[in-house]
Amino acid sequence: MSRFVPLIIVAALVALFLGMMLSDRNPNEIDSVLVGRAAPEFSLVSLDDSAPALTHADLKTGAPVLVNFFASWCVPCRAEHENLMRLAGDHRVQVIGIAYKNEKDQAIGFLNELGNPFSKTGLDLDGRVGIDWGVSGVPETFLIDGDGVVRYRHWGPIVGDSLEQQLLPELEALR
Amino acid sequence: MSRMMFAALLSLFVNAAVLAVAVDEKPLDDPALEAQARELMKEIRCLQCQNQSIEDSNADIARDLRALIRERIALGDSPENVKAYLVDRYGDWVLLKPPVKTSTYFLWGSPFLVVLIIAFLLARRKQELAVASPLSDQEKAQLSELLGRKQ
Amino acid sequence: MAGEIGHFALLLALMFALVGATLPHVGAARGNAAYMALADRAILAQFSMALVAFGALTYAFVTSDFSVVNVATNSHTLKPLLYKISGTWGNHEGSLLFWVLNLTLFGALVSWRGRKLPLRFRSRVLAVQSTLILGFLLFIIFTSNPFLRLDPAPLEGNGLNPLLQDPGLAFHPPMLYLGYVGLSVAFSFAVAALIEGEVTPLWARWVRPWALLAWVFLTGGIALGSWWAYYELGWGGWWFWDPVENASFMPWLAAAALLHSAIVVEKRDALKSWTILLAIVAFSLSLLGTFLVRSGVITSVHAFANDPARGVFILGFLALVVGGSLTLYAWRAPKLAPSGLFGVVSRESALVVNNIFLSTFAAVVLVGTLYPLFVEAFGAGQISVGPPFFEYAAAVLMSPLIVALGLGPLLAWKRGNVSRSVQIAFPALVVGFVAALVLLWQTSGDYVMTAFGLGLAAWLISSVILEIGHRLRLGKANNPMSSLRKITRAQWGMSMAHMGLGIILLGITISEAFTTEELTVMAPGDTVEVAGYDFTFEGVAPIVGPNYTAVRGFFTVYDGETILTSLMPEDRVYSNPVMTTTEAAIYPLFSGDLYAVVGEAASSGRWSVRLYFKPMISGLWLGAFMMMVGGILSLSDRRLRIGLPTGKKQQTSGASA
Numbered sequence: 001m002s003r004f005v006p007l008i009i010v011a012a013l014v015a016l017f018l019g020m021m022l023s024d025r026n027p028n029e030i031d032s033v034l035v036g037r038a039a040p041e042f043s044l045v046s047l048d049d050s051a052p053a054l055t056h057a058d059l060k061t062g063a064p065v066l067v068n069f070f071a072s073w074c075v076p077c078r079a080e081h082e083n084l085m086r087l088a089g090d091h092r093v094q095v096i097g098i099a100y101k102n103e104k105d106q107a108i109g110f111l112n113e114l115g116n117p118f119s120k121t122g123l124d125l126d127g128r129v130g131i132d133w134g135v136s137g138v139p140e141t142f143l144i145d146g147d148g149v150v151r152y153r154h155w156g157p158i159v160g161d162s163l164e165q166q167l168l169p170e171l172e173a174l175r
Numbered sequence: 176m177s178r179m180m181f182a183a184l185l186s187l188f189v190n191a192a193v194l195a196v197a198v199d200e201k202p203l204d205d206p207a208l209e210a211q212a213r214e215l216m217k218e219i220r221c222l223q224c225q226n227q228s229i230e231d232s233n234a235d236i237a238r239d240l241r242a243l244i245r246e247r248i249a250l251g252d253s254p255e256n257v258k259a260y261l262v263d264r265y266g267d268w269v270l271l272k273p274p275v276k277t278s279t280y281f282l283w284g285s286p287f288l289v290v291l292i293i294a295f296l297l298a299r300r301k302q303e304l305a306v307a308s309p310l311s312d313q314e315k316a317q318l319s320e321l322l323g324r325k326q
Numbered sequence: 327m328a329g330e331i332g333h334f335a336l337l338l339a340l341m342f343a344l345v346g347a348t349l350p351h352v353g354a355a356r357g358n359a360a361y362m363a364l365a366d367r368a369i370l371a372q373f374s375m376a377l378v379a380f381g382a383l384t385y386a387f388v389t390s391d392f393s394v395v396n397v398a399t400n401s402h403t404l405k406p407l408l409y410k411i412s413g414t415w416g417n418h419e420g421s422l423l424f425w426v427l428n429l430t431l432f433g434a435l436v437s438w439r440g441r442k443l444p445l446r447f448r449s450r451v452l453a454v455q456s457t458l459i460l461g462f463l464l465f466i467i468f469t470s471n472p473f474l475r476l477d478p479a480p481l482e483g484n485g486l487n488p489l490l491q492d493p494g495l496a497f498h499p500p501m502l503y504l505g506y507v508g509l510s511v512a513f514s515f516a517v518a519a520l521i522e523g524e525v526t527p528l529w530a531r532w533v534r535p536w537a538l539l540a541w542v543f544l545t546g547g548i549a550l551g552s553w554w555a556y557y558e559l560g561w562g563g564w565w566f567w568d569p570v571e572n573a574s575f576m577p578w579l580a581a582a583a584l585l586h587s588a589i590v591v592e593k594r595d596a597l598k599s600w601t602i603l604l605a606i607v608a609f610s611l612s613l614l615g616t617f618l619v620r621s622g623v624i625t626s627v628h629a630f631a632n633d634p635a636r637g638v639f640i641l642g643f644l645a646l647v648v649g650g651s652l653t654l655y656a657w658r659a660p661k662l663a664p665s666g667l668f669g670v671v672s673r674e675s676a677l678v679v680n681n682i683f684l685s686t687f688a689a690v691v692l693v694g695t696l697y698p699l700f701v702e703a704f705g706a707g708q709i710s711v712g713p714p715f716f717e718y719a720a721a722v723l724m725s726p727l728i729v730a731l732g733l734g735p736l737l738a739w740k741r742g743n744v745s746r747s748v749q750i751a752f753p754a755l756v757v758g759f760v761a762a763l764v765l766l767w768q769t770s771g772d773y774v775m776t777a778f779g780l781g782l783a784a785w786l787i788s789s790v791i792l793e794i795g796h797r798l799r800l801g802k803a804n805n806p807m808s809s810l811r812k813i814t815r816a817q818w819g820m821s822m823a824h825m826g827l828g829i830i831l832l833g834i835t836i837s838e839a840f841t842t843e844e845l846t847v848m849a850p851g852d853t854v855e856v857a858g859y860d861f862t863f864e865g866v867a868p869i870v871g872p873n874y875t876a877v878r879g880f881f882t883v884y885d886g887e888t889i890l891t892s893l894m895p896e897d898r899v900y901s902n903p904v905m906t907t908t909e910a911a912i913y914p915l916f917s918g919d920l921y922a923v924v925g926e927a928a929s930s931g932r933w934s935v936r937l938y939f940k941p942m943i944s945g946l947w948l949g950a951f952m953m954m955v956g957g958i959l960s961l962s963d964r965r966l967r968i969g970l971p972t973g974k975k976q977q978t979s980g981a982s983a
Contacts (some may be wrong), residue, residue: 003659033266136222278706310636
């Protein structure tokens with residue numbers, strides 16, 4: 001029997017590789033461990049001087065909320081910005097923006113230039129809140145349910161069909 | 176080794192700066208704590224640059240994590256606690272040394288398991304190969320006697 | 327024009343491969359000598375066409391013909407000539423063409439050196455080789471054609487990754503490919519033997535030089551890459567257990583096992599089906615490496631631009647080649663009954679032990695490399711398997727191997743005597759223990775693993791010396807000079823390679839444990855002491871290279887009052903494409919390397935620097951070099967010369983690895 005062992009191992013490996021290649025996965029993506037857990041506690045000053053500090057309490061609104069980590073220096077963030085505007089406008093979802101490792105006036109300049117989809121903003125200058133959220137790079141977008149629990153994390157820019165195919169179905173499921 | 180051999184295309188999220196030397200301006204004052212922090216950094220995987228530890232990398236997030244580790248070690252946190260802190264945020268993925276748990280039993284056991292399997296496969300062949308045990312003294316005596324007779 | 331010639335040559339090569347992969351089998355089945363003899367001509371034709379195609383691509387690179395897409399994406403007019411040439415194989419399409427060139431080259435070599443092989447067997451071997459070539463050619467033509475045109479042609483190319491613009495790296499991939507492809511010969515020999523249903527000691531004799539040659543190339547390729555990482559990446563590391571590194575290490579381990587097990591086949595006509603399996607596995611692991619780099623299944627910084635079509639194609643090819651040969655193996659293995667016998671204590675058994683540990687290590691490296699995929703596939707989350715796991719596996723598996731390695735060559739063939747061998751090796755045992763204990767005592771017990779590694783290295787090195795002494799019958803009545811002449815080159819080769827391993831182990835153990843490093847920021851005039859050497863930072867100066875600008879740092883290193891050397895590391899910024907690289911400055915001393923790297927500017931005129939003293943790190947490259955020399959010595963042994971099948975049995979008795 002042992003003469004079949006190598007063949008069986010190779011068949012298993014080929015099946016594994018094939019499965020991995022056919023599945024829609026990005027080998028660079030690190031899954032978020034936050035999904036299913038309450039959003040971490042934090043408090044950040046707003047980009048808007050007149051607004052109060054942004055805290056985790058702002059996420060428990062009774063309705064789904066998106067939290068988007070962005071930065072003015074981040075090129076993919078520009079690419080997804082239009083979709084964030086659509087989410088806030090057409091899809092009437094509250095989007096909260098956290099400027100990740102960004103100078104305040106640069107982040108404000110970014111929003112002035114491209115438009116502001118965010119109902120509330122926070123400034124994470126040293127990136128510590130980002131670490132608490134398990135952010136590995138910008139942009140990343142988290143979908144929070146009405147109770148403040150993270151339900152979905154979108155890794156990388158929301159571009160192409162990922163808005164229609166991935167984010168919106170997750171959002172609708174919560175509504 | 177040939178780590179960047181075919182880096183014809185570094186992935187989108189890997190910035191060129193990862194290859195610059197990672198040196199922080201502020202090591203910890205206490206050399207013992209600094210050494211402890213450095214050891215820990217070698218076990219944490221960089222999130223933006225695949226297969227590097229944050230100790231090696233100059234990526235932004237690696238720099239931030241180094242600062243964070245130094246901070247917590249300076250506050251007297253144990254390396255185990257700091258690891259748990261990071262796993263809590265990034266999952267087991269950040270540990271270059273996979274934790275021993277149900278899903279990794281096979282991994283950690285593999286050197287012993289495979290050696291047994293291969294030894295078994297090869298030893299089984301030996302049934303046919305096993306040679307008669309060396310001659311006993313008595314047999315040797317008989318042999319030399321026989322040989323002697325021939326001469 | 328060159329593009330079209332190259333493309334046409336590829337198509338012709340495909341035709342010849344098709345002929346070479348089929349008709350010789352027909353000939354062998356029907357006993358038609360003319361058909362069988364076609365194999366030789368077909369392989370030569372394939373080689374000529376591959377040479378033309380590769381030449382055409384090289385020509386396009388050298389002349390910067392940007393109407394060829396591949397050249398435009400991977401080259402640049404400002405690149406130095408060496409890197410224009412090395413750019414040919416520094417990209418996905420070109421490297422595949424290089425694979426084909428080597429596959430045909432080795433095929434042609436088998437045809438040339440193997441004239442004394444029986445026609446029937448040789449034609450089978452070459453037909454299998456042609457099948458491999460056919461697969462690669464189809465892959466190139468359908469998914470990765472290097473001769474595609476770009477219209478209009480751009481005025482300038484995108485340039486080669488600056489990291490590849492390095493003399494060490496210009497020759498690292500070709501060496502590695504020669505090794506991978508060299509294993510294809512062992513594979514073809516194995517499959518041909520399975521088709522014929524017969525493995526003889528003569529077969530092992532034919533196949534072993536090829537395995538040895540491939541192993542020498544792999545050793546060189548791996549060592550070159552490791553050396554490059556050491557001086558180029560700037561943090562003093564030389565091995566990272568990255569999937570792509572593992573992909574080159576696994577075939578190396580399998581090839582090492584193969585060239586040891588082939589000895590048992592040759593000597594004792596035993597271990598036959600295992601050796602066949604190893605020959606198949608060794609080349610399969612080479613193919614697996616190619617697959618991993620190009621499919622995007624695994625994250626590695628080396629990954630080529632990924633294209634799902636390519637991944638699926640290689641996977642299909644891999645499944646066909648490996649699956650097919652293993653099916654053949656499962657079918658034929660029972661026919662390969664051993665005829666020779668050997669005792670439980672014998673040189674043959676020692677070689678079996680060697681095979682158990684080397685092949686286990688290869689398997690465990692495979693498990694570690696793919697484990698994150700398994701875990702993910704079973705939905706158990708994401709994990710990383712990094713250096714700590716592989717270091718653990720190496721410690722568990724290589725320690726017993728090295729203990730056995732010291733003793734094995736002292737055992738007699740067929741039936742050995744343990745107590746006699748231990749008696750000879752006893753001084754080495756003492757040296758090993760003393761070395762370990764002294765180190766433990768000196769470091770007050772802090773470095774247990776280091777002491778263990780040092781003890782093993784000392785045991786291995788001294789046992790090799792004792793073994794040579796034993797061969798020379800030192801201390802016996804006869805004249806050592808006459809015994810010296812009796813030692814064959816193959817025996818010197820074995821001792822050299824084993825000694826090389828000991829020296830590598832010594833280098834790893836000592837440099838890992840006792841590296842001194844300073845990561846700091848320095849202003850001009852500052853001095854930092856590293857391991858007793860004073861590094862004075864003299865400042866930096868900007869410099870301009872052909873396609874980069876750089877900041878060069880100046881360090882003067884003092885040993886006490888005397889100036890030892892000056893070190894000038896660079897931090898380069900390449901222009902096409904834009905990328906920062908570090909060039910470490912290294913000054914090797916007998917005791918270790920002085921190593922300096924300059925990084926970016928810090929506040930108030932200071933610069934970030936990394937300074938190291940790496941004791942005995944040169945052992946790695948010295949040891950690897952000794953392994954290669956050992957392999958070449960063994961290859962040059964008349965009795966083992968490639969394709970020299972007629973060896974008198976009595977000549978070989980008493981020979982060894």
